[in-house]
Amino acid sequence: MEDHTPVDHSQPHxxxxxxxxxxxxxxxxxxxxxHYSEAHIKRRLLNSMVRWRIPDTEHMKERILTDEAFAxxxxxDLSITVTEMFRDPDFYxxxxxxxxxxxxxxxFIKIWHAGCSTGEEAYSMAILLTEEGLYDRSxxxxxxxxQQALNFAKEGIYSNDLAREYTINYQLAGCKSSFSDYYTxxxxxxIMHKSLxxxxxxxxxxxxxxxxxxxxxxxxxxxxxxxxxxxxxxxVQKLFYESLIKGGVLCLGSKESLKFTxxxxxxxxxxxxxxxxxxxx
Amino acid sequence: xxxxxxxxxxxxxxxxxxxxxxxxxPHNFQLPIxxxxxxxxxxxxxxxxxxNNTCSLTIKxxxxxxxIRPGFIYFPPPNYHLMIENDKTFSLTIDAKVNYARPSIDxxxxxxxxxxxxxxxxxxxxxxxxxxxxxxxxxxxQGGLTIVQDPSDAEYNPMPKSxxxxxxxxxxxxxxxxxxxxxxxxxxxxx
Numbered sequence: 001m002e003d004h005t006p007v008d009h010s011q012p013h014x015x016x017x018x019x020x021x022x023x024x025x026x027x028x029x030x031x032x033x034x035h036y037s038e039a040h041i042k043r044r045l046l047n048s049m050v051r052w053r054i055p056d057t058e059h060m061k062e063r064i065l066t067d068e069a070f071a072x073x074x075x076x077d078l079s080i081t082v083t084e085m086f087r088d089p090d091f092y093x094x095x096x097x098x099x100x101x102x103x104x105x106x107x108f109i110k111i112w113h114a115g116c117s118t119g120e121e122a123y124s125m126a127i128l129l130t131e132e133g134l135y136d137r138s139x140x141x142x143x144x145x146x147q148q149a150l151n152f153a154k155e156g157i158y159s160n161d162l163a164r165e166y167t168i169n170y171q172l173a174g175c176k177s178s179f180s181d182y183y184t185x186x187x188x189x190x191i192m193h194k195s196l197x198x199x200x201x202x203x204x205x206x207x208x209x210x211x212x213x214x215x216x217x218x219x220x221x222x223x224x225x226x227x228x229x230x231x232x233x234x235x236v237q238k239l240f241y242e243s244l245i246k247g248g249v250l251c252l253g254s255k256e257s258l259k260f261t262x263x264x265x266x267x268x269x270x271x272x273x274x275x276x277x278x279x280x281x
Numbered sequence: 282x283x284x285x286x287x288x289x290x291x292x293x294x295x296x297x298x299x300x301x302x303x304x305x306x307p308h309n310f311q312l313p314i315x316x317x318x319x320x321x322x323x324x325x326x327x328x329x330x331x332x333n334n335t336c337s338l339t340i341k342x343x344x345x346x347x348x349i350r351p352g353f354i355y356f357p358p359p360n361y362h363l364m365i366e367n368d369k370t371f372s373l374t375i376d377a378k379v380n381y382a383r384p385s386i387d388x389x390x391x392x393x394x395x396x397x398x399x400x401x402x403x404x405x406x407x408x409x410x411x412x413x414x415x416x417x418x419x420x421x422x423q424g425g426l427t428i429v430q431d432p433s434d435a436e437y438n439p440m441p442k443s444x445x446x447x448x449x450x451x452x453x454x455x456x457x458x459x460x461x462x463x464x465x466x467x468x469x470x471x472x
Contacts, residue, residue: 040374042392044376
């Protein structure tokens with residue numbers, strides 16, 4: 001499993017101004033992290049400053065302005081790439097019970113995985129749709145602003161350690177066959193079958209700065225909103241609302257809620273605990 | 282000195298000390314307490330409901346963006362890091378594990394130290410890794426009060442032992458930490 005050894009932040013911590021650094025990234029490259037959770041962003045910036053031995057805000061700004069490769073790495077570092085296949089198995093059970101029957105009523109199914117990172121959840125969805133006999137008429141738009149993560153996702157190669165963890169999730173999610181039916185083992189990693197990828201469109205899209213690109217039946221955006229402040233949450237929820245057809249379904253992470261957003265009364269709850277909502281007609 | 286919050290890190294051996302802590306805290310305890318306890322990622326936090334019956338304060342799972350209030354004891358949801366923002370609300374993240382842990386004590390303590398500064402008390406109890414040491418150092422750097430359970434008194438001593446390396450303000454047996462907290466509360470009530 002991915003793990004970070006603890007990093008001693010004490011040196012740069014004395015001289016960090018996260019807001020000034022985020023402003024520099026935005027004005028130079030257009031990536032907007034200014035409405036992200038400050039505690040999270042600060043920790044990520046401190047990790048980078050220690051790793052690259054950058055002592056203070058002024059040096060950090062200078063490096064961002066003058067070194068494009070560094071800035072690209074930093075932007076990727078600020079995105080959230082931790083994900084799992086069938087993360088929160090109870091959610092996938094609920095999806096099968098409550099959402100699949102809705103999807104079955106459509107001749108074509110369009111699904112948007114917003115913030116797909118390294119692709120695990122998009123593959124999970126492809127597996128679920130395959131088992132339900134719906135995959136042939138489905139398109140999955142899997143988007144992220146982190147191009148490095150997208151490239152990884154397209155490859156569909158995961159370590160054996162991860163595959164073991166995903167197998168447990170797969171079983172707990174109440175799926176119908178065996179997780180090993182969907183990959184080929186090679187040395188210390190597994191390769192997801194190409195057939196799972198055939199209806200996935202991987203695309204670079206930034207939730208913060210890009211707009212509606214399709215009208216879809218289902219949006220999954222799980223564990224992305226927790227990183228946003230209220231202003232940005234509302235902005236992105238508006239984007240989702242406008243991207244969903246009437247009666248379309250929105251799925252959030254199990255600790256995220258629509259409750260305190262501006263669109264709360266425009267959805268009904270399909271499964272409150274699993275944060276599955278339906279856009280009202 | 283006015284304190285506004287207490288953060289506690291506990292790992293192996295934690296259930297015993299937490300039960301004693303919850304039984305000892307008075308119903309009028311003035312400060313919010315935020316606890317990181319290393320529990321498995323697949324836990325459903327049912328034990329929170331069970332422990333709630335043993336405590337006169339309300340024990341709850343911290344919600345994203347929830348305002349931190351006195352009289353509550355907060356735990357993170359399983360498999361999430363818990364952080365505190367400058368406006369004294371909670372954030373959750375699913376960032377990589379730190380010290381093989383998610384939630385990690387360091388992650389909470391460091392953000393809490395920045396949010397509360399010298400108005401924070403940080404406590405490290407029994408545990409068998411070194412999570413929390415860097416976080417406690419940050420609390421100290423920011424002027425907060427640091428307390429570590431006496432390693433010879435702890436059921437598992439590696440975590441408190443590691444934390445003593447930052448030269449905390451107090452190294453105390455657990456019973457005296459409880460006494461410290463109840464005395465502190467009395468002092469807060471008197472002012």
